[in-house]
Amino acid sequence: MYGIMVILSATAGAFMIRYLAKRAGSSTEDALNMLIFGGIGALVGSKLLYLILSAGQIIQYKDYLYAHPQVFVEAYLKGGFVFYGGLIGALSGALIYMRIFHLPVLQSFDMVAPAIPLMHAIARIGCFLEGCCYGRKVSAPWGLYFNQSPVSPHNVLLLPVQLIESGLNFILFLFLFFYSAKKRKNGRVIGIYIAAYAVIRFLLEFVRGDAVRGVFFGISTSQYISILLFPIGIALIKPTAISIKIG
Numbered sequence: 001m002y003g004i005m006v007i008l009s010a011t012a013g014a015f016m017i018r019y020l021a022k023r024a025g026s027s028t029e030d031a032l033n034m035l036i037f038g039g040i041g042a043l044v045g046s047k048l049l050y051l052i053l054s055a056g057q058i059i060q061y062k063d064y065l066y067a068h069p070q071v072f073v074e075a076y077l078k079g080g081f082v083f084y085g086g087l088i089g090a091l092s093g094a095l096i097y098m099r100i101f102h103l104p105v106l107q108s109f110d111m112v113a114p115a116i117p118l119m120h121a122i123a124r125i126g127c128f129l130e131g132c133c134y135g136r137k138v139s140a141p142w143g144l145y146f147n148q149s150p151v152s153p154h155n156v157l158l159l160p161v162q163l164i165e166s167g168l169n170f171i172l173f174l175f176l177f178f179y180s181a182k183k184r185k186n187g188r189v190i191g192i193y194i195a196a197y198a199v200i201r202f203l204l205e206f207v208r209g210d211a212v213r214g215v216f217f218g219i220s221t222s223q224y225i226s227i228l229l230f231p232i233g234i235a236l237i238k239p240t241a242i243s244i245k246i247g
Helices: 002-024 028-053 055-060 062-067 069-078 083-101 105-112 115-130 161-179 188-207 221-237
Strands: none
Touching: 002 028, 002 105, 002 115, 028 055, 028 083, 028 105, 055 062, 062 069, 083 105, 083 115, 083 221, 105 188, 115 161, 115 188, 161 188, 188 221
């Protein structure tokens, strides 16, 4: 089901980006190619950040993993992705396409921005069905059992934080979709997305229960990234934000 939801996420993103490009009077071909480049970047970035966060565990069990490479493949290469790594990778991949074909950066990011939380919302439902990215232990009626999950602990009531994040992403998608229907200052739409999601993710990290996220001084890696991204989003929202074009 996780794989199915990822496919649905990519399909919904493709249709949405095509619609957004038409609405903006931009090239649908460029928009879909940006999605392809961004998708490749997302896969690379999300996996790379996951491996970085798992580095301590990999080093700890390096002898066992060296003797049993299939375990490394199953545990670290096939499974495990981190959204922020995927987001940074996706934006980088799309940026590479813009550089090659001389597209306006902020204007292009603004155009596709509403599709990002839409795809994320659908993919998070996949996380819920898989049982990964689970929440902290809670009491009824707020918790659910994930006893068929290969990832989450069993016989424990866990907060379905995946569904909470999915719902917040759907709300963010709807806001950006209607907000971007009118011409805005370049950078504002993508800036709102970056700042809003940074807040969402920072807060939800407090109720996440999975350990492989990296925690330093009581703050997770994703929270540190949120702290870095929030002022970037705010800077893009400001009317004085500079329109960037890479030639």
